Amino acid sequence: MASATAIxxxxxxxxxxxxxxxxxxxxxxxxxxxxGFLGPNGAGKTTTVRMLTxxxxxxxxxxxxxxxxxxxxxxxxxxxxxxxxxxxxxxPLMTGRELIRLQATLHGLPGAEGRRRADDLLxxxxxxxxxxxxxxxxxxGMQRRLDLAAALVHEPRVLFLDEPTTGLDPVSRKTIxxxxxxxxxxxxxxxxxTQYLEEADQLADNVGIIDSGRIVAEGTPASxxxxxxxxxxxxxLEEGSIAEAEEICRRIGPLLPPxxxxxxxxxxEQGAADIPRVVRALDEADIEVGSxxxxxxxxxxxxxxxxxxxxxxxxxxxAPANA
Amino acid sequence: xxxxxxxxxxxxxGAKGALHLRANARVVRALGLRSIRxxxxxxxxxxxxxxxxxxxLAIQTGGAGSAVELPGxxxxxxxxxxxxAGAMMQSLMLAGNSGGIALAVDIEMGFTDRLxxxxxxxxxxxxxxxxxxxxxxLFASLWFFAIGLVFGAEIAGGxxxxxxxxxLVTVTAAAVGGIGAAIALRTGSASVVQGLFPLVLVVLFxxxxxxxxxLMIEPAxxxxxxxxxxxxxxxxxxPIVSGVDATETAEALLAIAGIVVIGLGLSARALRHRLRxx
Amino acid sequence: xxxxxxxxxxRVNLATIGALMSRAKNELLRVPGAAIPGVLxxxxxxxxxxxxxxxxxxxxxxxxxxxxxxxxxxxxLQGAGFTGAAAGVNMARDIEQGWLDRLLVSPAPRWVxxxxxxxAASARALIPGAFVFAIALLLGAxxxxxxxxxxxxxxVAAMAAVAAxxxxxxxxxxxxxxxxxxMQAGMMALILTTTAYAPLALLQxxxxxxxxxxxxxxxxxxxxxxxxxxxxxxETWPGLLALLGLLLVFGALxxxxxxxxxx
Numbered sequence: 001m002a003s004a005t006a007i008x009x010x011x012x013x014x015x016x017x018x019x020x021x022x023x024x025x026x027x028x029x030x031x032x033x034x035x036g037f038l039g040p041n042g043a044g045k046t047t048t049v050r051m052l053t054x055x056x057x058x059x060x061x062x063x064x065x066x067x068x069x070x071x072x073x074x075x076x077x078x079x080x081x082x083x084x085x086x087x088x089x090x091x092p093l094m095t096g097r098e099l100i101r102l103q104a105t106l107h108g109l110p111g112a113e114g115r116r117r118a119d120d121l122l123x124x125x126x127x128x129x130x131x132x133x134x135x136x137x138x139x140x141g142m143q144r145r146l147d148l149a150a151a152l153v154h155e156p157r158v159l160f161l162d163e164p165t166t167g168l169d170p171v172s173r174k175t176i177x178x179x180x181x182x183x184x185x186x187x188x189x190x191x192x193x194t195q196y197l198e199e200a201d202q203l204a205d206n207v208g209i210i211d212s213g214r215i216v217a218e219g220t221p222a223s224x225x226x227x228x229x230x231x232x233x234x235x236x237l238e239e240g241s242i243a244e245a246e247e248i249c250r251r252i253g254p255l256l257p258p259x260x261x262x263x264x265x266x267x268x269e270q271g272a273a274d275i276p277r278v279v280r281a282l283d284e285a286d287i288e289v290g291s292x293x294x295x296x297x298x299x300x301x302x303x304x305x306x307x308x309x310x311x312x313x314x315x316x317x318x319a320p321a322n323a
Numbered sequence: 324x325x326x327x328x329x330x331x332x333x334x335x336x337g338a339k340g341a342l343h344l345r346a347n348a349r350v351v352r353a354l355g356l357r358s359i360r361x362x363x364x365x366x367x368x369x370x371x372x373x374x375x376x377x378x379x380l381a382i383q384t385g386g387a388g389s390a391v392e393l394p395g396x397x398x399x400x401x402x403x404x405x406x407x408a409g410a411m412m413q414s415l416m417l418a419g420n421s422g423g424i425a426l427a428v429d430i431e432m433g434f435t436d437r438l439x440x441x442x443x444x445x446x447x448x449x450x451x452x453x454x455x456x457x458x459x460x461l462f463a464s465l466w467f468f469a470i471g472l473v474f475g476a477e478i479a480g481g482x483x484x485x486x487x488x489x490x491l492v493t494v495t496a497a498a499v500g501g502i503g504a505a506i507a508l509r510t511g512s513a514s515v516v517q518g519l520f521p522l523v524l525v526v527l528f529x530x531x532x533x534x535x536x537x538l539m540i541e542p543a544x545x546x547x548x549x550x551x552x553x554x555x556x557x558x559x560x561x562p563i564v565s566g567v568d569a570t571e572t573a574e575a576l577l578a579i580a581g582i583v584v585i586g587l588g589l590s591a592r593a594l595r596h597r598l599r600x601x
Numbered sequence: 602x603x604x605x606x607x608x609x610x611x612r613v614n615l616a617t618i619g620a621l622m623s624r625a626k627n628e629l630l631r632v633p634g635a636a637i638p639g640v641l642x643x644x645x646x647x648x649x650x651x652x653x654x655x656x657x658x659x660x661x662x663x664x665x666x667x668x669x670x671x672x673x674x675x676x677x678l679q680g681a682g683f684t685g686a687a688a689g690v691n692m693a694r695d696i697e698q699g700w701l702d703r704l705l706v707s708p709a710p711r712w713v714x715x716x717x718x719x720x721a722a723s724a725r726a727l728i729p730g731a732f733v734f735a736i737a738l739l740l741g742a743x744x745x746x747x748x749x750x751x752x753x754x755x756x757v758a759a760m761a762a763v764a765a766x767x768x769x770x771x772x773x774x775x776x777x778x779x780x781x782x783x784m785q786a787g788m789m790a791l792i793l794t795t796t797a798y799a800p801l802a803l804l805q806x807x808x809x810x811x812x813x814x815x816x817x818x819x820x821x822x823x824x825x826x827x828x829x830x831x832x833x834x835x836e837t838w839p840g841l842l843a844l845l846g847l848l849l850v851f852g853a854l855x856x857x858x859x860x861x862x863x864x
Contacts, residue, residue, distance in 0.1 A: 055862075083706045085703075087698070087699040090700070106617055106704065108708070111616075371786075378789070382797075383798070384805065384806075387799060389799065390657055521638075521641050524649060534656075540651065543653065544652075
C-alpha cells in the first residue's frame with residue numbers, strides 16, 4: 001500500500017440550522033486503500049461524502065481529496081474523483097451507452113476516446129447487451145452497475161461509493177464487491193460508505209465507524225474486533241423465560257445488549273468450551289432453548305461496545321427497479 | 324311508530340329508509356368536511372385556483388378595458404364590473420378540475436377502496452368530494468366580490484344580487500366538480516385529470532366569460548351563443564351589472580341543471596365501471 | 602489523472618453544452634406526446650384571445666385591423682415562456698431524482714451546465730412558435746416578411762432563454778417541482794403585463810404604467826413589427842437590449858443559485 005494520502009479530513013463539520021450532522025470528523029485514507037465508512041442511518045455518512053465530493057460545503061474543518069482542498073480547489077477535486085451516490089442518479093430516458101458517453105463528455109474526453117471507454121466499461125460491468133436499452137428498463141442491480149461504470153469513465157484516482165449495494169440482492173451485491181476489489185487492485189483508492197457490516201468487513205482495509213456525526217472507532221477490521229474481545233453466545237428463547245435466563249447467564253459471563261425481545265447474548269471467555277455450561281445451567285432451570293449460536297466478534301460488536309446499541313441492518317430487495 | 328296506520332312492513336321500510344338517509348347524510352358531511360379541510364390546508368394547491376384567475380382578471384381589465392367604448396358593448400359601470408363573473412367562472416372550473424384531481428389521487432392511493440369497502444352509499448363518496456369543490460366555488464365568489472369592491476366595481480343588484488351570484492357560482496362549482504369526479508373515477512389517474520386543464524380554458528374562451536358574445540369573432544361567437552356556460556356566466560353577471568333578472572337566472576339554472584344531470588350521469592356510470600373492474 | 606487537460610477548455614465546454622442539449626431533446630423524441638402541452642397552451646391562448654378580443658381592433662389606435670396579426674407574436678412569446686418554465690420544472694425533477702448531483706460532481710463549470718439547459722429551451726421554443734405562427738397564417742394573419750419572421754423567432758428563442766434562467770433559478774432555490782406554478786405564473790405575468798392585448802395608449806390604469814416600464818414590452822413590440830408594419834432597426838434594438846438585460850439579470854441569479862447549491 002502506497003504511503004501518500006488520498007483523502008485527508010481534519011475536524012470536518014456540517015451544521016443544518018441547529019443540528020450538527022457531522023461533528024469534527026478526522027480521517028486519513030492512504031492511496032490505494034479501501035476505506036469503509038460504517039454507521040447506521042442518519043449517522044452522517046452521506047453528509048460526509050457529499051462534503052468530500054464538493055456537493056456540500058463544510059461549515060467547519062477542512063478536507064483534501066487527491067491533494068486538493070474540497071472548498072478552494074473544488075474543480076480539481078471533481079476532475080480527480082469518481083462518484084456513485086446513494087441514489088443511482090440516472091436518466092430513465094437515456095440508454096446505458098448514452099449515459100456513459102455523456103459522463104465522458106463531462107470529463108472532457110474526446111469523442112472517440114469516450115466511445116471506446118464506454119464500450120470497455122459496459123463490457124466490464126456486464127451491461128454490453130443492455131447498453132442500447134433505456135435505463136428505465138434496467139433492474140436495480142443493472143442500474144447500480146451502470147452508475148459504477150459511469151463513475152469510472154475518466155479513470156479517477158479516488159472513487160466514492162455511497163452505499164453501493166443497499167437494496168440489492170445477494171448476487172448483485174457480490175458482483176459489486178468483486179468489481180470494487182478489481183478496481184482497488186488497479187490502484188484506485190475507494191471510499192466506501194455502508195450500513196452492511198459484512199461489506200465493510202470483507203472489503204475494507206481500514207474501517208471508520210461513525211455515529212451521530214462522530215467517528216467512534218477506527219482501524220483495520222481485525223484490530224477493531226480484537227479490541228472488543230471475547231465471542232458471545234446468542235440464545236433464542238421463549239419471551240416469558242428471558243428474565244430468568246438473563247439471571248442465569250449473568251453468572252457465566254457479562255450480558256450484551258439484546259437484539260430483540262427473545263434473545264439473550266452472553267459473552268464467553270472460553271468460546272465453544274463455555275457452551276456446555278450455559279446449556280446445563282438453562283436446562284437445570286427448565287428453560288427451553290430455541291436455538292444457540294456461538295458468535296465471534298463482529299463490527300456490530302465493536303459498534304455496540306462504542307455506542308451501546310446495534311446497527312439496524314436494512315432488508316434487501318431483489319425486485320427489478322421497474323417492476 | 325305507535326298508532327301508525329301503515330302496514331308494519333312499510334312502517335319498518337319507511338323507518339329504515341329514513342335511517343339510511345340520515346346515515347348517508349352523515350357520511351356526506353364527514354367526507355365533505357374532509358374534502359374541505361384537504362382543499363384549504365394546502366395553499367399551494369389552492370393558490371393557482373384563485374391566484375391565476377386574479378392575475379388574468381387584472382391583466383385583461385387593464386389590457387382590454389377600453390373595450391367598453393366599442394359600439395354594442397353592454398352598458399356597464401366598468402370593464403372590471405363586466406369581468407368579475409368571468410373570473411369567478413374561471414375559478415370554479417379550476418376548482419372542479421382540482422376536485423377531480425384530488426379524487427383521482429384518492430383512487431391512486433387506495434383511499435377510495437377503503438371507502439368502497441365500508442357499509443356506506445357509493446354516491447355519498449362522490450357527493451362528499453363535491454362538497455369540497457362547492458366550498459372552493461363559494462370562496463372564489465367571495466374573493467372576487469371583495470376584489471371588485473376594493474377596486475371600485477359596483478354591484479347593481481345589491482346584497483340580494485350578490486347572494487344570487489354567489490349561490491349560482493357555488494352550485495355550478497359542484498356541478499362542474501361532478502364532471503371532474505366522473506373523469507377521475509373512469510381513469511383513476513391524477514395526471515389525466517390534470518391534463519384536462521387546457522380544456523377549461525377552451526370552454527371559457529368559447530363562452531361569454533371574457534367578452535360580450537355579440538362582439539366576439541366567428542366561429543367563437545356562434546359556439547359561445549350555444550355554450551351552456553355562457554348562460555351560467557350571464558346568470559352570475561346580470562345581478563352585478565344591472566340587477567336580478569328572472570329570465571337570465573332561469574336560463575342559468577337550466578344550464579346548471581343540464582350540467583348536473585350530465586355530471587351525475589357520467590359519475591354514476593364511472594362509479595359502476597370502477598366497482599366492476601376494481 | 603485529469604482528462605480535461607487533454608483538450609482546450611472551450612472545446613470541452615462546447616461539447617458538454619451539446620451533450621446536455623442532446624439529452625434534453627430525449628423528452629420530446631422518446632416520451633409520446635411530450636411536445637403537446639407546450640404547443641397546446643399557447644395555441645389555445647392565441648385562438649381564444651383572438652376569438653374573444655378580436656373586436657378591439659375597431660378602436661382607434663390599433664395599428665392593424667387584424668387582431669390575429671397583433672396577437673400572434675404575444676402567443677409565440679407565451680410559448681417561449683411556457684417552454685422555458687418547463688425547462689425549470691425539468692431541472693427541479695433532476696434535482697429531486699439526484700441527476701443534477703451527477704452534473705455538479707463533474708468538472709464542468711456551473712455556467713456550462715446552465716447553458717445546456719437554457720440553450721435547449723431556446724431551441725425547443727421554436728416548435729410552439731412555429732405551430733402558432735402556422736395557425737395564425739391560416740386564420741389570415743399578415744405575412745411578416747423574412748426579416749420580420751427572423752426578428753420574431755429570434756425574440757422567441759431569446760425569451761425562452763430568459764424563462765429558462767428564471768425557471769432554473771427557482772428550481773435551484775426550492776429544489777422541488779412544486780415551484781412549477783410560480784415558474785409558469787411569473788413568465789405569464791411578465792409577458793402579459795405589456796402591450797400584449799392592446800397598444801400602450803389603449804391600456805388602462807395600472808397596466809399602462811407597468812407596460813411602460815416592463816422591458817418585455819420592447820420585446821413584444823420588436824417581435825410584432827413585421828406583422829403590423831415594416832421592420833426597422835429603431836423598433837428592434839430596444840427589444841434586443843431588453844432581452845440582453847433580462848438574460849444578464851436572470852442568468853446571473855440562476856448561476857448564483859447553482860453555485861450556492863450545497864452551501
